[in-house]
Amino acid sequence: xxxxxxxxxxxxxxxxxxxxxxxxxxxxxxxxxxxxxxxxxxxxxxxxxxxxxxxxxxxxxxxxxxxxxxxxxxxxxxxxxxxxxxxxxxxxxxxxxxxxxxxxxxxxxxxxxxxxxxxxxxxxxxxxxxxxxxxxxxxxxxxxxxxxxxxxxxxxxxxxxxxxxxxxxxxxxxxxxxxxxxxxxxxxxxxxxxxxxxxxxxxxxxxxxxxxxxxxxxxxxxxxxxxxxxxxxxxxxxxxxxxxxxxxxxxxxxxxxxxxxxxxxxxxxxxxxxxxxxxxxxxxxxxxxxxxxxxxxxx
Amino acid sequence: xxxxxxxxxxxxxxxxxxxxxxxxxxxxxxxxxxxxxxxxxxxxxxxxxxxxxxxxxxxxxxxxxxxxxxxxxxxxxxxxxxxxxxxxxxxxxxxxxxxxxxxxxxxxxxxxxxxxxxxxxxxxxxxxxxxxxxxxxxxxxxxxxxxxxxxxxxxxxxxxxxxxxxxxxxxxxxxxxxxxxxxxxxxxxxxxxxxxxxxxxxxxxxxxxxxxxxxxxxxxxxxxxxxxxxxxxxxxxxxxxxxxxxxxxxxxxxxxxxxxxxxxxxxxxxxxxxxxxxxxxxxxxxxxxxxxxxxxxxxxxxxxxxxxxxxxx
Numbered sequence: 352x353x354x355x356x357x358x359x360x361x362x363x364x365x366x367x368x369x370x371x372x373x374x375x376x377x378x379x380x381x382x383x384x385x386x387x388x389x390x391x392x393x394x395x396x397x398x399x400x401x402x403x404x405x406x407x408x409x410x411x412x413x414x415x416x417x418x419x420x421x422x423x424x425x426x427x428x429x430x431x432x433x434x435x436x437x438x439x440x441x442x443x444x445x446x447x448x449x450x451x452x453x454x455x456x457x458x459x460x461x462x463x464x465x466x467x468x469x470x471x472x473x474x475x476x477x478x479x480x481x482x483x484x485x486x487x488x489x490x491x492x493x494x495x496x497x498x499x500x501x502x503x504x505x506x507x508x509x510x511x512x513x514x515x516x517x518x519x520x521x522x523x524x525x526x527x528x529x530x531x532x533x534x535x536x537x538x539x540x541x542x543x544x545x546x547x548x549x550x551x552x553x554x555x556x557x558x559x560x561x562x563x564x565x566x567x568x569x570x571x572x573x574x575x576x577x578x579x580x581x582x583x584x585x586x587x588x589x590x591x592x593x594x595x596x597x598x599x600x601x602x603x604x605x606x607x608x609x610x611x612x613x614x615x616x617x618x619x620x621x622x623x624x625x626x627x628x629x630x631x632x633x634x635x636x637x638x639x640x641x642x643x644x645x646x647x648x649x650x
Numbered sequence: 651x652x653x654x655x656x657x658x659x660x661x662x663x664x665x666x667x668x669x670x671x672x673x674x675x676x677x678x679x680x681x682x683x684x685x686x687x688x689x690x691x692x693x694x695x696x697x698x699x700x701x702x703x704x705x706x707x708x709x710x711x712x713x714x715x716x717x718x719x720x721x722x723x724x725x726x727x728x729x730x731x732x733x734x735x736x737x738x739x740x741x742x743x744x745x746x747x748x749x750x751x752x753x754x755x756x757x758x759x760x761x762x763x764x765x766x767x768x769x770x771x772x773x774x775x776x777x778x779x780x781x782x783x784x785x786x787x788x789x790x791x792x793x794x795x796x797x798x799x800x801x802x803x804x805x806x807x808x809x810x811x812x813x814x815x816x817x818x819x820x821x822x823x824x825x826x827x828x829x830x831x832x833x834x835x836x837x838x839x840x841x842x843x844x845x846x847x848x849x850x851x852x853x854x855x856x857x858x859x860x861x862x863x864x865x866x867x868x869x870x871x872x873x874x875x876x877x878x879x880x881x882x883x884x885x886x887x888x889x890x891x892x893x894x895x896x897x898x899x900x901x902x903x904x905x906x907x908x909x910x911x912x913x914x915x916x917x918x919x920x921x922x923x924x925x926x927x928x929x930x931x932x933x934x935x936x937x938x939x940x941x942x943x944x945x946x947x948x949x950x951x952x953x954x955x956x957x958x959x960x961x962x963x
Contacts, residue, residue: 376742381749382690389856432928436745437689437867444860445915448908451782451857455905556856557760560753567746604764610757617750621740629739 354599356490357473358592361609363496364549365561365587370503371541372566373580377518381563382436383425386443387539388546388558390421392450395547400457407495410547418543419536421446473552473605492551499548503541507580510534515576553606560610565590568617571627586616662899665785668793669895669910671800672849672861673887677869678807679845680862680887681880682838684870685818690745691733691839693859694752696846698729700759700855703780704766715795719847726843729755730836756855783854783907785895796848803844806837807880814838815876852891853907861887864914871925890914 375384391414398413399405421442428438507514516524517534525531542562549558569583594609601608622629657663676692683692702725706717729751736747779787807814816824817834825831842862849858869883894910923930 376746379743379745381743381746385693385749385752428922431922431930433867433870434684434687434689436687437684437863440689440693440859440863441867441915441918444857444864444911445918448857448860448911448915451905451908452912455908557753557757559749560757563746563749564753567742567750570742570746571740598761601761601765602768603761607757607760607764610753611761614750614754614757617754621736627740 354595356493357605358595360473360490360492360496360552361591361595361605362588363493363500364552365565365591365609366584367496367500367503367545368549368558368561369565369569369583369587370500370507370580371538371545372562373569373576373583374514374518374538375542375562376566376570377576381567382439383422383539384542384562385559386425386439387418387421387542388555388562389443390446390450391417391543391547391550392555393417393446393453395550396450396453396457400453407548410550411544414543414547415540417446418539418546422536422539495548496552499545503545506537506541510537511577514538518576553609557606557610560613561587561590564610564613564617568613568620571620571624574626586613589616662895664790664793665788665899666892666895668788668796669785669852669891669906670888671793671796671891672852673865673889673891673910673914674884675800675803675848675887676845676858676861677865677884677887678804678880679838679841680866681869681876681883682807682814682818683842683862684866685876686838688842689863689866690748690859691730692842692846692862694733694748694755695726695729695839695843696850696855696858697752697759698725698755699843699846699850700780701725701755701762703850704759704762708762708766715792715851718850719795719799719844722847722850723840723843725755726846727840730839730843759855779854780850781854781856782905783850783852783857783910785852785898785906785910788851792851796851799844799848803841803848806841810834810837811877818876853910857907857911860911860914861890864911864918865890868914868918868921871921871928886914886917890917 372384375381394413394415394417395410396413398409402409424442425435425438428441429435433441513524513529513534516527516529517531517538521531524534545562546555546558549561553561565583565586566579568586569579572582573579590609590613593612595605597603597612598605598608620628623631625631680689680692683689699722702721702723703718704721705725706721707713710717733744733747733751736742736750737744742750813824813829813834816827816829817831817838821831824834845862846858849861853861865883865886866879868886869879872882873879890910890913893913894908895906897909897913898904898906921929924932926932
């Protein structure tokens, strides 16, 4: 049963991340996702210190505030003449450093150690049970991660057209009267919430692997946004299950193994994807040149 | 321990020397990374160094800086090539390629790290200190090697200053002049990896990016000349290295790496606000002055236009 819960939590985390990750990859904002995943740490710690409880609602509030602050600061600096990627680097390292200092200052009160920050504690999640509506055998993380997964799906499907247009052609979206800035910040809010909820299971830093790698893999396999989201979710589930068994085999961190599997799947896709793979492109080029040569010969 | 005693302690002196060197090194090469719009490359390379360090430890069984240097160097070079390959050969953009390499290498690093921790490698304690840095663990030998590497890095930069400059500002022009830009590209990447390796021990892989980016960005606020920018960035890096170390040894149980990064960030915010010409306050002053003068001149012209001319009534 324990492996079932771990894989389920991992899959739900991977799916929630993939859904928002697809938009990050399409909008060329992968590194902003990375920045947010680092920068929510001080938000979590401050929320914890202020409220004194580990209630998810405070954590989420803290993470949203710091996630949006990150995005706002990055855009402010890059508007004032700092290069965009340098702005990302300055902002997230500063916020993450504040988070690490806070964690070490209040180690006793916070109950977060730095290992937890790095790779989460998915293996312990199953013993933290909670009773919701009389059902008392489901771990707390499953409720939490499941709720975020549902919220992500609900928001993305409701505003699918708007998100899609903002991702591919923000100028046209603005011309059509879609509030582009609002949807930008809504997406960033979703990224922050997903990050903080995934924090327990994969840690703040490996979250970025789950955000970007399955989405980028799916990007190499399809031309359609809806298919891309579904494929990236499937890849996420494979990563979760595969990562769990790899971790079992190697006696190593589950989150690390999940990302390693994701990297493996990405490498395979990079070479063997039927439409965009390196090798299939090479074969197609060869066929084309042979065809050209035979055409020349017949002429 | 009071401040004077702290300064006179030989251990602290070595640590201060180490963090000073790290700041100088990363400041110098960070400028080129910034100008070449590759700031986040440093972040990816720092994360990618982790599996290299773990493999080096697994092979040698010791925590020698030379082993780590070679491991991180190999991992960094592999990461650079992988990022280049992905962006060149597929339709994935550079930011996603960076994110993929960064997270996958870091994931592999975490797997190896936990593997080392769970198995019976002796002497493994403290390997996880590489994640957030552990300046206090630096000994005189480490610092001597760091000094050598740092001198090498600065020497190469000094030697190839003109080449690096032209490649950073106008690669196409450099190509036209017949410079081997691919080679120079690789060399700058290599120096970036070297700077990352020097910094990892004190700042850690997670925050190393800040040491490459923040001093360079701060220096850019004060000057438009590359050589001043490099000198300034290395000074800022060195000052934040020393500042962070002193802060962490004065306070109790505070990690050095994040404090070094925060010192650099404080200098960045100072530059952002107070730099002449580019700073926020200077810009505000210019805007205010412009507003005032335009208002004044408009008022003047209205006055002259509406004033009845004498002798024409």
